Amino acid sequence: MSPSTTRKSNARQRIVETAERLFYAEGVRAVGIDRIIAEAGVAKMTLYNHFASKDDLILAVLEYREQKIDAMFADGIERHVAAGEKPLDAFFAVLKEWFESPGFRGCAFINASIELADCEHPGSQFSARHKQQFHAMIEEVIRETAGRKGAAAAPAVALLVEGAIVTAVMEQSSEPADVARQAALALVARARRK
Numbered sequence: 001m002s003p004s005t006t007r008k009s010n011a012r013q014r015i016v017e018t019a020e021r022l023f024y025a026e027g028v029r030a031v032g033i034d035r036i037i038a039e040a041g042v043a044k045m046t047l048y049n050h051f052a053s054k055d056d057l058i059l060a061v062l063e064y065r066e067q068k069i070d071a072m073f074a075d076g077i078e079r080h081v082a083a084g085e086k087p088l089d090a091f092f093a094v095l096k097e098w099f100e101s102p103g104f105r106g107c108a109f110i111n112a113s114i115e116l117a118d119c120e121h122p123g124s125q126f127s128a129r130h131k132q133q134f135h136a137m138i139e140e141v142i143r144e145t146a147g148r149k150g151a152a153a154a155p156a157v158a159l160l161v162e163g164a165i166v167t168a169v170m171e172q173s174s175e176p177a178d179v180a181r182q183a184a185l186a187l188v189a190r191a192r193r194k
Contacts, residue, residue, distance in 0.1 A: 012050045014040045020061045024108050028058050028123070029115045058112065058123045065108045066130050072098065073137065088145040088188065089181070091138065095161065096177035099168040106169035110162070134158075146188045153191040157184040 018040040022031040033054055037044055051057040073094055080090030098104065105111070109127035116124050138161060139154035164180035167173075 011040075011042050011046050015042060015047055015050060015057070016060050016064050019057055020064055020108075023058070023061055023112070024065070024105055025103060027115055028061075028112050033057075055122060058116075059126055062109065062112060062123055062126050062130070066126075069108075069134075070137075077141065086145045087141045088184065091141045092177055092181035092184070095164065095180070096174045099165075099174035099177050104168070107162075107165050110165065131162075142188055146192050149194065150188045150192045152194070153184070153187040156187050160184050160187075 015036065019031070019036045022036060022039065033044075033047065036057070037047055040047075047057070051060065073091070076094030076097060077087060077090040080093045081087055085093065109130050113119075113124050113127045118124055119128075135154070135158040138158050139151050142154050142157060143151040160180040160183050164176035167176040
């Protein structure tokens, strides 16, 4: 890779990482392009060479955030399972760790969808697809823990998880992860008995 290409890709990554940090902390609508440029240490033209509009940057940030969240859950679940926990318990342990992490402000995809307020916006559509994949991951975790019959509870468990995320932000507490875990285990156990 040429030095020029490396500088361009480094600048793009810096822009995305800076925007992701600011959007998550303050919101996609509250943070302007000029602030991102200043904090990323790039020229305005550099940003527009990589992103035609703020909407394109929002989409790139959501794609980047998805990679981080997916890795956080995959790595965390693997770590907890290696320590002897069942996959569903491991999932809720990672959820709680996320709630307790510094700067936790809930789900970036829920936040962006609310702020964008347009279901046709590419960021809203990406967020909706992300949630479908996230819910499929929850279903897989339940299936690994409780089999096919237990996985019938996955849609309800996904709703519990989403509610726990919102409640954790509003209450500034990790306790909703524990409440959701207990309710999820009860739902899965009931589904297995059917």
